[in-house]
Amino acid sequence: MNLSLIQNYAQQILASDVSGHDYWHLQRVAHLAQNLARQEQQLSPQQNDLLLASSYLHDTIDEKLVPDVQQALLKGREILRQAGLQEEQVELVTTAIQHLSYAANLEGPYPLPLFAQYVQDADRLDALGAIGIARAFAYGASHQQPIYDPHIPPIKLHSKTEYRQHQTSTINHFYEKLLSLQETMNTSAGQKIAQQRTKILTDFLAEFQAEWRGEK
Template sequence: PSEVLAKLREVFTAAGLSASDQDNVFFAIEHMSFSKNIDRHYRLSLEGEYVQDADRLESLGAMGIARAFVYSGKHDDKIYDPEIPPMELVSHDQYRNHEETTINHFYEKLFKLEGLMNSRAAQKEARRRTEYMRDFVREFRHEWDLD
């Protein structure tokens, strides 16, 4: 929302942040998301990369699993449907508008985040969290097939 960004610019100016630094922050906010980087990769400042890594790490591991199911429940998405295969996402619009299941979200986005981390520390932590999620999805699909 432009009102929020305008207010943020006022706060930054009052705090003495230069116009250049403010532009850098706003560019990172606008271009750090996974979906914004499907069509093309946006190069962020070092600070923007750290924020991007933190944002992506929040989507992984046990907390990421919980967030995925809460989001899907809120949007009435199916948990899993073997008749709906995961898609290879090629655009922001496709990402926002395709038929999704919670389990497919792991394949379409979450498992890919590990390879998109900027810093070594984030790569290492993402690897650990992603392996935990892969174990979860393997077990989920195993139990689904038993029913």
Template structure:
């Protein structure tokens, strides 16, 4: 099979798993991450495109915040990849990326170093969490889980543990920008992603300034 044939199958598998998501991690998000990863990857010809885009398509299929049984989900993905002819080495690389690219891994210090392919996917995923799309996804995610939009008396949390990060009872949607989203620009791995992140960062800063001005009836 050609790489494009394999990627078409991977795309279909991902869509079957993420197509009904209602948290902001649906297949539209997957497609944007894949597109960004492909765009960033053009600047890094040494990166394996098949491994990069496969990890981009599948990165949320085994995410702990979206899947009740991550072990079962991981085994299903592994068997799918075997069926598509991926080698053991390729599968190990794809899982290394998926298992270590999430933001929460940076909080507990358990993340393993990512290969170039993983750095590209991580950057693409983080880019989709910021900017105009990131604003809408943050509000959509928070609304899905019943988060309060904003409360000036509730200050953004700092130095969170993994457990604290997952505790949405102690978070507001606006605070999420300060606790995570505004930090992502400086966590980008690749030069290409860093350049894209600059504009998206400013979009968020402008939004927050306008939001607070309107909240205080100043605008």
């Protein structure tokens, strides 16, 4: 598989992103997904190709990031074929990346093949820990969202529309989504890292609240 073809395409699509979905997010997801696979159950070279292709393509079909999702899917398929994947593998990758996101799974969980479970765990882990904090505030700023506003209560999210459209603050986003991501991991290696990275968030939130109240 010609991975650099897929990487160059992804880089081109997400070049100007400042909402936490830049090319480096894709690279971190690819590296961490491979790390999880090494800890759990080694993938065959073919499965590893599917993992890499999905990691680098997963946000190139995100409705927040591209103007036309159907067209982005067609283009993604074309790149995968050019990179040397067979039609069956193209199908596996495009189906997987359409079902990875948190928003897609609010409508009900989708049973992903093993390679995609690693990618999904890695994608979610990149929303936690130090990087997760940085990404949340980058996302918040790029969506004109306040850092924190005590008058906006956190809500329980049920649907994709609710998730995308409700007015919130970045601190609320931690309570509405990020703190519960650790319960959604597919793999035990992913879950272990999720617990460590969630602790970074809870420590950060405790410090934030104390500073907000002028206690220290």
